[in-house]
Amino acid sequence: MVKIKDYKVHQNELGVDFCVLIVEGGIEAVRSKISGRTYLTTRTARLNCTFDEKTCQSLIGSEIPGKVLKVQVEPYEFTIEETGEIISRDFQYMYMSEEDAILHQNTLAEETVL
Numbered sequence: 001m002v003k004i005k006d007y008k009v010h011q012n013e014l015g016v017d018f019c020v021l022i023v024e025g026g027i028e029a030v031r032s033k034i035s036g037r038t039y040l041t042t043r044t045a046r047l048n049c050t051f052d053e054k055t056c057q058s059l060i061g062s063e064i065p066g067k068v069l070k071v072q073v074e075p076y077e078f079t080i081e082e083t084g085e086i087i088s089r090d091f092q093y094m095y096m097s098e099e100d101a102i103l104h105q106n107t108l109a110e111e112t113v114l
Contacts, residue, residue: 001026001064001065001066002023002024002026002064002066002067002095003023003062003063004021004022004059004060004063004064005022005024005044005060006021006022007019007020007021007022007053007056007057007059007060008020008022008046018048018049018050019049019051019052019053020046020047020048021046021047021049021051021056022044022045022046022047023044023046023047023064023066023068023095024042024043024044024068025042025043025044025067025068026042027042028040028041028042028043042068043068043069043070043093044068044093045068045092045093045095046095047095065097065098066095066096066098066101067096067098068093068094068095068096069093069094069096069101069104069105070091071091071092071093071094071104072090073090073091073092074090075089075090076088076089076090
């Protein structure tokens, strides 16, 4: 399950506003690459929707079936809002339905074995 944490309003190339839901996955234990220590975190993803702002606001706190998974993508530059630092990434966190998440994870497992 993922929880709807927030929403943002964006404009498409025609100047029409649309909303994007910000969803958050469950708590995960992750090992730091620098210190080797374990810490807890959650993954967040953006999910396009056809809802207006009022509906998006009312959905905050709701849960929907699915997961937020780390997915490999073509490298891109990303600006860290808090620091202004520009970094390069080759992954993004994406929302997937329970079924799509299972298929995605099985595909990755098969590729690893080969």
